Amino acid sequence: MREIIDMAALDVGQSGYVTQLSARPAMERRLMDLGLVRGTRVTCMVKSPAGDLRAYLIRGALIALRRADAAGIQLERECPATGGAAP
Numbered sequence: 001m002r003e004i005i006d007m008a009a010l011d012v013g014q015s016g017y018v019t020q021l022s023a024r025p026a027m028e029r030r031l032m033d034l035g036l037v038r039g040t041r042v043t044c045m046v047k048s049p050a051g052d053l054r055a056y057l058i059r060g061a062l063i064a065l066r067r068a069d070a071a072g073i074q075l076e077r078e079c080p081a082t083g084g085a086a087p
Contacts, residue, residue: 002076002077003076003077004019004074004075004076004077005074005075005077006070006071006072006073006074006075007042007044007056007065007070007071007073007074007075008054008067008068008070008071010042010043010044010054010056010075010077011044011047012044012045012046012047013043013044014043014044014077014078015041015042015043015044015077015078016041016042016075016076016077016078017039017040017041017042017075017076017078018036018037018038018039018040018042018073018074018075019038019074019075019076020038020073020074021036021072021073021074022072022073022074023069023072023073027069027072031069031073034058034061034063035058035059035061036058036073040058040059041078042056042057042058042073042075043056043057044056045057045062051067052066052067053065053066053067054067054070056070
């Protein structure tokens with residue numbers, strides 16, 4: 001069974017694969033321009049002390065997003081044991 005979470009729920013070091021974007025049209029276009037399309041692997045790399053900003057590794061680039069923006073991105077959580085998507 002696969003686990004779907006929003007990107008804001010990833011802890012540092014956790015990864016997942018994009019399944020869906022849900023944002024205002026301008027923000028959705030911007031996220032797609034950054035490479036956040038279905039199947040893209042995303043890894044949470046750094047969390048700010050206040051917790052609102054997080055930096056994610058997306059297609060080789062480190063991108064910072066606010067929690068509210070990351071919450072609109074649905075991911076299939078990566079299974080830690082196999083390194084692939086959860087069954």
